[in-house]
Amino acid sequence: xxxxxxxxxxxxxxxxxxxxxxxxxxxxxxxxxxxxxxxxxxxxxxxxxxxxxxxxxxxxxxxxxxxxxxxxxxxxxxxxxxxxxxxxxxxxxxxxxxxxxxxxxxxxxxxxxxxxxxxxxxxxxxxxxxxxxxxxxxxxxxxxxxxxxxxxxxxxxxxxxxxxxxxxxxxxxxxxxxxxxxxxxxxxxxxxxxxxxxxxxxxxxxxxxxxxxxxxxxxxxxxxxxxxxxxxxxxxxxxxxxxxxxxxxxxxxxxxxxxxxxxxxxxxxxxxxxxxxxxxxxxxxxxxxxxxxxxxxxxxxxxxxxxxxxxxxxxxxxxxxxxxxxxxxxxxxxxxxxxxxxxxxxxxxxxxxxxxxxxxxxxxxxxxxxxxxxxxxxxxxxxxxxxxxx
Numbered sequence: 542x543x544x545x546x547x548x549x550x551x552x553x554x555x556x557x558x559x560x561x562x563x564x565x566x567x568x569x570x571x572x573x574x575x576x577x578x579x580x581x582x583x584x585x586x587x588x589x590x591x592x593x594x595x596x597x598x599x600x601x602x603x604x605x606x607x608x609x610x611x612x613x614x615x616x617x618x619x620x621x622x623x624x625x626x627x628x629x630x631x632x633x634x635x636x637x638x639x640x641x642x643x644x645x646x647x648x649x650x651x652x653x654x655x656x657x658x659x660x661x662x663x664x665x666x667x668x669x670x671x672x673x674x675x676x677x678x679x680x681x682x683x684x685x686x687x688x689x690x691x692x693x694x695x696x697x698x699x700x701x702x703x704x705x706x707x708x709x710x711x712x713x714x715x716x717x718x719x720x721x722x723x724x725x726x727x728x729x730x731x732x733x734x735x736x737x738x739x740x741x742x743x744x745x746x747x748x749x750x751x752x753x754x755x756x757x758x759x760x761x762x763x764x765x766x767x768x769x770x771x772x773x774x775x776x777x778x779x780x781x782x783x784x785x786x787x788x789x790x791x792x793x794x795x796x797x798x799x800x801x802x803x804x805x806x807x808x809x810x811x812x813x814x815x816x817x818x819x820x821x822x823x824x825x826x827x828x829x830x831x832x833x834x835x836x837x838x839x840x841x842x843x844x845x846x847x848x849x850x851x852x853x854x855x856x857x858x859x860x861x862x863x864x865x866x867x868x869x870x871x872x873x874x875x876x877x878x879x880x881x882x883x884x885x886x887x888x889x890x891x892x893x894x895x896x897x898x899x900x901x902x903x904x905x906x907x908x909x910x911x912x913x914x915x916x917x918x919x920x921x922x923x924x925x926x927x928x929x930x931x
Contacts (some may be wrong), residue, residue, distance in 0.1 A: 542929070544836050545591075547573035549581040552598055552839075556825025560833070575832050577825075580604060588613060593926065594835050596828035599624060599815055601771070602845050603744065611846045611897060614864040614924020618831045618843050620808055622687035623823035624815035629691040631814055632769050635793035636680070636696070638763045639737075641672035676700035681735030683728065684770070685710050685718060689741035694719045706731050737767065744771040754779040763790040768806035769814050772796035780804065798889050839901050839928060848894035852901055857887055860928045861902040866921040867893045874919050875900060882912055897923070 545567040546560065556577075557566065567573060570586070576595045583595070584606045595605060596618040610617050638644055649666060653659050678701055682693045685707035697703045697719050705718065707724040725731050728751075731738060738760065742748045752766065753776040760766075766789055768775050775792075777800045783789040784806045794805040801809050815824065827843075834840040839862045841850045847864065865871050872891055879886065885905040892899050909929050917925045 543638075544574045545572050546570075546575045546577060546832070548577045549583070550577075550579035550598075552577045552579070552828075553825035555822040556598070556829040558829075559826065559829045563837075564833070575836060577828055577832070578604070579824075588615060592833055594618065595614050596620075596832045598821070598828040599826040601635050601744075607846050607882045612923060614926070616835055616841060617846045618826040618828060618835075618841075619845055620824045620831075621843060623827045624817075625687040625691050627817040627820035628688045628769055628814040629695060630817075631795070631810070632688075632692050632767055633695055633699075635767050635769065636675055636737055636739075636765070636811075637810070638808060639767070639791040639793050640678075642670040642674050646670040675737070678702070678736040679704065679734055680686055681706065681725070681731035681738045682741060683707075683731060683738065684741035684743075685714050686741060686899035687714075688770075689739075690714050690717050692739060693722050697721050701737075704731055704735060728756070729759055732756060733761070735764065736761065737765045739767040740770045740774050742770060742774065744773055749773050749774040752776060752780065754782070757783045757788060760788070762788060765789070765791045765793065766909065767793040769793075769795045772798065773819075777801065777804070837928070839926075841899065847897060848892035850892045850899055850901060852890060855888070855928075855930065857903050857904045858906055858907050858930050859904065861904060861908050861916075862922040862926040862928065863900045863902070863916060864925075865898050865900070865919075866923070867896050867898040868921055869917075871898065871921060872900060875916060877903070878912070878915050878919070879904065884908070884912070 544564050546564055546835050547567050547570055571589050572591060573589065574591055578595060579598050582604050584803065592615055594616045595610065597605060598620060600619050600621050602617060603621055605617055607617060622765060641698050653662060656662055676699060680696045680701045680703045682689050682703060682705045685705050693703045693705050704723045704725045706728055751774055753917050757779055780792055781804050782803055784792055792804060794801050794807060794809045795810045795812050797811055803809060838852055838854060839860055840852045841847055863875060886902055887905050888903040890901045913925050913927060916922060
C-alpha cells in the first residue's frame with residue numbers, strides 16, 4: 542500500500558527523504574493519509590476519512606484541533622526534544638544579553654555610526670551599558686523537560702547557582718540533570734531566591750498566566766524573566782507594570798505582539814527558539830520516523846492525544862487497531878465479537894491515556910469489512926483501522 546503524505550509547511554528534506562518507496566508526497570488534502578505540519582493553523586481544516594495521522598515538526602500543537610482529532614481517531618504526534626538544544630542556546634544568549642545590555646550597546650553604535658569621533662565617544666559612553674556577569678548569579682528553571690534540563694546544566698557549567706522546579710520530573714530527565722542543580726519543591730522558592738527566572742513548561746489551564754501580579758510580587762527586586770516557551774504563560778499587563786516600576790529589570794521574550802513590542806526594558810525576538818537548521822532537521826526526521834512507524838505497524842511514539850504503544854512486527858496477515866473511549870468492558874466486547882466469528886487472537890496490546898484507549902490485536906485470520914463494521918458499531922469506539930501485511 543502506498544501512503545500519501547501532505548506537507549502543510551515546508552519540511553526539511555532531511556526528514557522527507559526518509560520516506561520509502563511506499564510513500565508519495567501529495568498536494569491534495571482530500572487524499573492524504575498523513576500530514577506533516579509546523580505552524581499552519583489547522584483548526585478550520587476538514588479532515589478526509591483517509592487521514593490517519595498528523596505529525597507536528599516541533600513541540601507545540603496549539604495549531605492543531607486535538608479534541609476533534611481524538612474523536613476522529615487521528616493520531617497527533619509532536620517532536621519533544623528535537624529542538625531542545627536550539628532553544629537552550631537562545632535562552633543562554635538571552636541571559637547574556639540581559640546581563641550585559643548588549644542590545645542597548647549595539648543600538649547606540651548604530652545610532653552614532655556617522656560620528657567621525659565614534660571611537661572616542663564610545664569609550665566615554667560605554668559605561669551607560671555596563672552590566673554584570675552571570676557567573677555567581679542564581680537562575681530558577683521552571684520546568685525540567687528536554688529544554689529545561691539542558692538550560693539548567695548549561696547555566697551551572699557557566700558558574701551559576703541553579704534551582705529547578707518540576708513536580709512532574711521524568712525519570713529520564715532526572716538522570717540527565719546535573720547533581721549540582723538544587724531541587725525546589727515550591728515555585729515560591731524560585732521566586733524568592735533567583736536573579737534570573739526562565740520558563741520551560743507547556744501551556745495548560747494550570748500554567749496560563751502563571752507569571753502574574755501575585756507571582757511577580759514574590760520575586761526579588763531587579764529580577765530578569767525569560768520566556769522562550771509560550772507567550773500566554775505571562776500576564777503581559779502585570780509584566781508591563783513590573784517593568785515600569787523596576788521590580789522586573791528586564792523581560793526577554795520570543796513572542797512579538799502588539800503589546801510585547803512596546804514594553805519597556807524588553808527584548809523581543811521573532812520566535813527564533815527552534816529556528817536553526819539543526820532543529821528543523823531534527824524535528825523533521827523525528828516527525829517522519831514517527832509517522833512511518835504508525836502507518837506501517839501501528840506503533841505510537843510521542844502522541845499528544847493517544848497513549849504510547851510499542852508494537853513489534855506482526856506475524857499474521859493483518860493487524861487490527863481500535864481507538865475507543867476508556868471505559869469498562871471495551872476489550873471484552875472486542876474479543877467477544879472476534880470470537881463469535883471464529884477469529885483467534887495471536888497477540889494483543891491495550892494502552893489507555895485519560896479518557897481514551899488504544900488496542901492493537903494480531904488475529905490469526907484476516908479481518909473482513911463486515912467485521913470492521915461490527916467493531917466500529919460498538920458504543921464508545923472512535924475508529925477501527927486494519928493494517929494488512931504486504
